Amino acid sequence: MIDSFRYALNGIAVSIKDERNLKIQMIVMMLVIIAGFLLKISRTEWIICIILFALVISAEMINTAIENAIDYTREMTVDKDNDLARIAKDVSAGAVLVIAIASAIVGLIIFIPKVLLLL
Numbered sequence: 117m118i119d120s121f122r123y124a125l126n127g128i129a130v131s132i133k134d135e136r137n138l139k140i141q142m143i144v145m146m147l148v149i150i151a152g153f154l155l156k157i158s159r160t161e162w163i164i165c166i167i168l169f170a171l172v173i174s175a176e177m178i179n180t181a182i183e184n185a186i187d188y189t190r191e192m193t194v195d196k197d198n199d200l201a202r203i204a205k206d207v208s209a210g211a212v213l214v215i216a217i218a219s220a221i222v223g224l225i226i227f228i229p230k231v232l233l234l235l
Contacts, residue, residue: 131177138176141216145169148223155230164226168219175212182208 131138148165157165186201 127177131180135176135180137212138173138180141172141176145173151227155227155234157226157230161226164222168215168222171215172212172219175215179208179212 132142148169152162152165183205186205190198190201
């Protein structure tokens with residue numbers, strides 16, 4: 117069981133270290149956390165933000181796993197330009213984009229009214 121946690125933590129560390137998009141998403145997450153404290157968002161809004169953080173970061177990590185598995189498989193085959201591999205990678209990236217856009221919209225719904233109150 118300890119090894120399972122070690123492997124999972126290693127996966128998180130490798131993803132953060134190697135994936136540019138995940139680094140960007142982590143920066144956005146930190147900015148949202150700072151804005152949340154400054155604008156005093158409610159407990160429910162914090163819960164929503166935390167769930168969305170987890171969804172976006174998890175989706176990005178799953179996308180990375182899929183892309184790496186496909187790239188590894190491509191190296192083992194003669195047909196490196198397989199349409200199914202390209203489609204799988206595109207769909208995986210698209211799933212991340214859908215979650216990121218939905219998260220941004222929810223974030224705007226939470227934060228815009230609070231910012232407007234300050235003005």
